[in-house]
Amino acid sequence: QVQLVESGGGSVQSGGSLRLSCAASGYTFSTKCLAWFRQAPGKEREGVAAIHSDGSTSYADSVKGRFTISQDNTKNTLYLQMNSLKPEDTAMYYCATGRPYYTYGYFSRCVPDNYWGQGTQVTVSA
Numbered sequence: 594q595v596q597l598v599e600s601g602g603g604s605v606q607s608g609g610s611l612r613l614s615c616a617a618s619g620y621t622f623s624t625k626c627l628a629w630f631r632q633a634p635g636k637e638r639e640g641v642a643a644i645h646s647d648g649s650t651s652y653a654d655s656v657k658g659r660f661t662i663s664q665d666n667t668k669n670t671l672y673l674q675m676n677s678l679k680p681e682d683t684a685m686y687y688c689a690t691g692r693p694y695y696t697y698g699y700f701s702r703c704v705p706d707n708y709w710g711q712g713t714q715v716t717v718s719a
Contacts, residue, residue, distance in 0.1 A: 595619040602713030615671040615688030628703035631684035643703035685712040
């Protein structure tokens with residue numbers, strides 16, 4: 594059974610940093626893709642960052658240059674390093690497994706499939 598457990602959320606001031614982790618069990622990181630999503634109260638869920646099993650990455654425009662997604666296959670852990678945080682980054686953040694989607698032959702996003710974590714809250718104050 595696949596389990597994804599996020600951690601690392603918290604409250605920070607604008608401009609601060611956090612690193613989220615997603616520990617996976619029962620799942621092989623070497624297949625398909627993994628992604629971070631977020632959902633703020635009253636808003637739709639949005640994709641934040643994704644990583645393909647070949648190491649390719651993709652980011653939402655709103656986080657490009659500030660967030661970095663990475664994975665450690667030896668630890669079966671997915672990470673999201675978030676720098677220069679803004680109040681609009683406040684949301685519940687989730688990791689998920691998925692299927693890669695390509696645009697013009699390039700990995701562009703990870704479409705979530707079966708497994709999600711329980712989420713970790715990120716709150717950024719002005």
